[in-house]
Amino acid sequence: MLPDILILYIVLAPGLVALTGLAHKQIGDKIVMGLTTAVVLSAGALSLIQLFAYVAGLGGHTGTEEHHASLVAATTGMEIKQHVITLMPWISVGEFQANWAIRVDTLSIVMMAVITGVSGLVHLYSWGYMSEDPHKARFFSYLSLFTFMMLMLVTADNFIQLFFGWEGVGLASYLLIGFWYQNKAPNDASIKAFVTNRVGDFGLALGIMAVFFVFRSVEFGPVLDAVRNNVAVVPVGFTEAAPVRDLMIPFLHWNLNALEVIGVLLFIGAMGKSAQFFLHVWLPDAMEGPTPVSALIHAATMVTAGVYLVCLLSPIYEYTFWAAGMITIVGAVTALYAATVGMAQNDIKRVIAYSTCSQLGYMFFVAGVGAYEAAMFHLFTHAFFKALLFLGAGSVIHGMHHEQDMRRMGGLAKFMPLTYAAMMIGTIAIIGLGIPHTQIGFAGFFSKDAILESTFAAGQSKVMFGQVAFWFGLIAAFLTSFYSWRLIYMTFHGPKTWEAHDHHDNHALEDVHGVDEAHGHAHDHTPHESPLVMLVPLGLLSLGAIFAGVYFYDAFVDSNNETFWAGAIYRAAENHVLHDRHNVPEWVLYAPLVVTIAGFLIATFTYYFNRGVGKRVADSGGPLHSLFYNKWYFDEIYQATLIKGSAMLGNLFWKADKKIIDGIGPDGVVAVTKASAGRLSKMHTGYLYHYAFVIIGAALVFGGILWLRAGGAN
């Protein structure tokens, strides 16, 4: 691990440097951009050094080592390797203790590397992508603010700081989705994201309250230790202690297992942030934000916070049945659902957004069956290739002068070869191409296969819903391959459909940039390759998309995983999922490869050789296509039920409040008060004898009162 001072730098410097945006008028945009980029890039370099040093320090890791069939049996009660830097106390009210702290363990080391690494590259990339935007300083300081909040989230050593970071990234996400606030769509999207996240955050907040209720602490250490060792706890208001795993607490009007309640509530928070089924509606709309934001926040980092939370709280989910089952099912459904929708979208960013949603589903269902390491591994590799895909898409959009509709692209491979190469690498990585039993494969191959194998193994050993999740995941893998290649073919191959169209048809963004108009017309509308500052991040991410899997496989999910995770992820003694996955039937290993190739072939057939097929299917408007194209009508259903319903309820209360409560309450009281005040000032006639009369009258009244009371006493 790095010295404390450098860790402090990684976590706090992005927050401090974000503040320079406030003074951008004084110091200029360039300085704000330079400072934020330099700081986050250096933090990224440091975190990556930390990660590599940490992996190298495990010993025995060469990166090419053969699988160890004899996985060391899970040693329970293993010492947790973690280092907590306490910055200062924050809340200290009785048992409610929360510090500002930086927790350094394997989980946070991995997350820090992902966050600062991707964020640094996105900062760099934005120099090119946002070069024509008039509000660059604001953009960069939001990005740094986000980085800081995300780091606060992953380095928290208690639920309260985690919540702070959780809300902080939500804020940054809101600000960045609505970055082009002059237009309606980004504003609507940012509000949608914020409101949808409220639902999840409500669950998270309830979960944290439940944690405090049961454990009388909000610090990870004591809470998770109590679950690991099944300590007897006395919840607030209880008189008798009970072992925490068997503890029943009243919730609503049922008596439920405490860990199940906590687990489900906290997972609802994770669902909101990670855009899982039912709460996923905000993520596609969030693509209204600038593309670097989509890459950083809505692909690589923030949306994975939910996965991180589930892995962090692995001790809790290890001892829940229903909560873990819910994670598995929700994850599996999301993986499949988002993949089906992704097939039918035409906006290049939306396709990738649904793909993100789907990949997050993978991470969840594998965490649900108990292979948290595989979830974290996929989170890690996914960050590289998904950021790569988004930045590649951004490069395309930039080159196409803000065109996002794939139907108006095509044949771009010639015009932007480097972007094409990067997108190819990203696509091969996301579909998980690789050869089983060898160390040959892209990053996605290692993590996705680890997921599918673990899930299958879990299904065999009767872990809840494991079989379902495996089959869902397998179908989703097929769909992933299909829509990913569809994207490549529609964008980079085939006829140049953009020549036939006027690009300004759909130039919503053009209005935003007053100066951009000049840019738009200065060019001759042919696509152009992006500047170097955008290509360098693509190159670096491509390296990650190719090699992150093979290099880290051993440490994350294979022979070295016990020493690597060092207790940061906990598995119960009876949970051997990660070990059992080596004993799955041979066909399970080859099935992903087969479906991937099948998806590739179908996509090639329909979008490369017979380009009309896809369009014909879309135009014929079959029920299945309509369902997928309209995202299973989720937005419409929510509009009709939740939104209309809330509006009606709101209207009802608003009118009741205005007429009845305001009428009697504030307005009535004000009227009475005003009238009395008016009458009172009329008493002040200014005549001396009136005044004297009042005084003498008062004396008489008081005397009378005394007389009556004395009379009453006699």
Add this chain to the structure above:
Amino acid sequence: MIDFTAMILTVGPELWLVAIALIGVLVGATLKDRFNSVSIKFGALALFAAAAFSLMNYEGGEAFNGLVRTNTFVNFAKFVSYVLAGFALLTSEGFLKRHGTIRYEYSLLILLASFGMGMILSAADLMTLYMGVETLSLSSYVLAAFHRDSAKASEAGLKYFVLGALASGMLLYGASLVYGFSGSTEYAVIAAADPSIGMMFGMVLMIVGLAFKVSAAPMHIWTPDVYEGAPTPVVAFFASAPKMASMVVFANVMFTMFGDVIDQWQLIICIIAGLSMIVGSLGALTQTNIKRLLGYSSIANMGYALVAVAAGPELGAGPLLVFLTLYVIASLGLFMGVLAMRRKGGMVEGINELGGLMRKRPVLAIALSILIFSMAGLPPFGGFFGKWEVLSAGVEAGLMPVVIILVLASVVSLGYYLRLIKIMWFDEPTERFEAVDGPVTITVLLAALIAGILFLFFISALSGWAGTAALGLAG
């Protein structure tokens, strides 16, 4: 054998003030107009010294065969009153100069009024009480009419005088009834006497007289007119030092002389308190003159203070001192704010003239806002704690109805306090303000600092001092 030193020490501050005032008369007669400006500083200095004196003999003592008796309760009030009187005097110079009415008599009258405050606070006998009340009142009448060329000021002075005479007469009549039925003018003897019905009538008349002096409803009726008509520095003085002194004397009389018959007067005090709060908070709502508005606000605040009186000596004495100290500091500060509002051609007294103060004079506006918030009793400012202590004293004494009125009146009073804030911060500025005198600005800032912020941190210390001071009552 009389212990002469102890006696001198007991009445030291008052002797000092009266001596200075008499010397001032002589000096003034010799120097004439040259003394006018000097006398202000001279008088203020004397008042600060008197405040220091009252601390020197903080534990108190007895003098003149029981005519005067002091303890920590009254000495605490004495100290605060003298300091505030000093500030009120110090800050009046600029105003008087501009109005061409700077006369050394002004300082001497303030000194004599302060002497009267000291006397009523020290009084342990009806004779000294009445003498002190008259000294204070007569000086006040003259001060109210000090701008004798102004019709408004003369009217204010005259009204104050006539009604004051009426109230003094009632006080005197009540005192003589009490004397007649108890056979003594000494507080201690009266307290021990059998509470006959005649004595109780005397008590009621005394209550009416004292309520007039603290301007509690329904004896408040002179207040708005006098506050509006009298010169602003005089009103600043009225609203601070004598308010503190008179209210503490009111409490002292009720607690020491009639402490045993609390069930007889508690209801009457509660009625007066309730009426004051209602009249004060409602009356201020419709005012457009800031001095009148502050006059109503002081009526309401006297109502709050009377809740502490009604709570009785054990529960109410400490909170009373805390509340009054915070209130009078804020009150003086606010009147300083009125003094600071000066435009070409005269003083600004309309509330709307405050418009845009935040943009023209941010420091002054912030200080005034703090004072207003403090007076309105909004946390975290000092005034909140004062009100809170009074409220909890009322609750503990079981005076729920009057406590509920207190809370409601506070809400209503927010209506006009916040209107002031709104005008200062959000309304359009009208005209340029003239420069302000140094002492006035300093006093405003000091008051804001002390009442608004300092006591936020030292409120427990203030409560502690007041609590210990209140113990002096029992001893």
